[in-house]
Amino acid sequence: MEPTRERAWETLTRYTKSEALRRHALAVEASTRFYARTLGEDEERWAVVALLHDFDYEIHPTLDEHPQAGAPILREEGWPEDVIEGVLSHAEHLAMPRDTMLKKVLFACDELSGFVYACGLVRPTGLDGLEPKSVRKKLKQPSFAAGVHRDEVYRGAEELGIDLDEHIRNVVEALQPIAAELGLRTAADAA
Ligand SMILES: [Fe+2]
Numbered sequence: 001m002e003p004t005r006e007r008a009w010e011t012l013t014r015y016t017k018s019e020a021l022r023r024h025a026l027a028v029e030a031s032t033r034f035y036a037r038t039l040g041e042d043e044e045r046w047a048v049v050a051l052l053h054d055f056d057y058e059i060h061p062t063l064d065e066h067p068q069a070g071a072p073i074l075r076e077e078g079w080p081e082d083v084i085e086g087v088l089s090h091a092e093h094l095a096m097p098r099d100t101m102l103k104k105v106l107f108a109c110d111e112l113s114g115f116v117y118a119c120g121l122v123r124p125t126g127l128d129g130l131e132p133k134s135v136r137k138k139l140k141q142p143s144f145a146a147g148v149h150r151d152e153v154y155r156g157a158e159e160l161g162i163d164l165d166e167h168i169r170n171v172v173e174a175l176q177p178i179a180a181e182l183g184l185r186t187a188a189d190a191a
């Protein structure tokens with residue numbers, strides 16, 4: 001089968017009805033695409049892996065199933081092995097080597113996209129004007145977006161070999177064009 005973005009969205013939405021999870025997938029997709037473009041990589045392929053990375057989370061909400069129990073479903077649907085391997089690689093508990101740029105980028109964008117999104121939700125101007133400094137400050141407040149694993153945010157940037165501020169700036173920039181889709185306000189709404 002042709003691993004297109006359209007098919008990935010179809011698979012994702014067949015298994016994922018939650019708006020929040022769909023938005024998470026879209027946010028990780030946008031961030032991963034940003035890096036694919038910057039690095040001159042296969043943007044659609046990276047987008048497919050990003051969209052699918054948590055496709056089974058709704059049906060497999062615990063780590064003894066997610067994402068490993070999703071892999072046979074993807075295989076059954078005919079997704080290529082490199083896509084499935086990319087999906088599996090984001091899970092810390094599977095301890096798979098992140099030996100490609102896509103795997104490093106996906107891991108680096110997964111938790112941070114969610115965190116930046118949470119920062120955007122509580123601001124009247126959404127992501128507009130959101131600076132790395134204020135994101136870092138919020139990272140130090142354990143009660144804010146408590147579900148986001150801080151250690152994975154820091155390690156993701158480290159493994160990618162990018163300064164955290166630059167990484168935050170990239171993710172903010174990547175999410176801005178889809179702010180409305182993510183249900184975020186913008187500076188225009190606040191005006
Ligand atoms: Fe996951």
Ligand SMILES: [Fe+2]
Pocket residue numbers: 024028053054110111
């Ligand atoms: Fe995720």
